[in-house]
Amino acid sequence: MVGCLLINKHEWQQNSNDLKFFTAFEQSITFSSIQGYPDWICLKLEVEDKIPVWQLALELEWTNTTTSYGFGETLAEAKKAAIETLTKRLQYN
DSSP: OEEEEEEEHHHHHHTTOOGGGGTTOOSOEEEEEETTEEEEEEEEEEOSSSHHHHHHHHHHHHTTOOEEEEEESSHHHHHHHHHHHHHHHHHTO
8 A cells, every 4th residue: 555645844844853753664755746735745655554654644743744644556546635635634724
């Protein structure tokens, strides 16, 4: 399964997070950007279950860094789900 975690780039930097934040994460992580969402970092995570992605999102949210996540069989599916969740979150802020 593919997990997609979106992280607000400015909040992540403002809250003094850096790449060391991800060292405890055992799964493979790939960073990229998302066209149309310049303020967000996209992480692709190859996972067997959703718990590690949820845990990572929770840890980032604890540092006041807004996140969104989604899952799918492909990155495109996971990214679409993450963007849908992000859109809902931003509507209510």
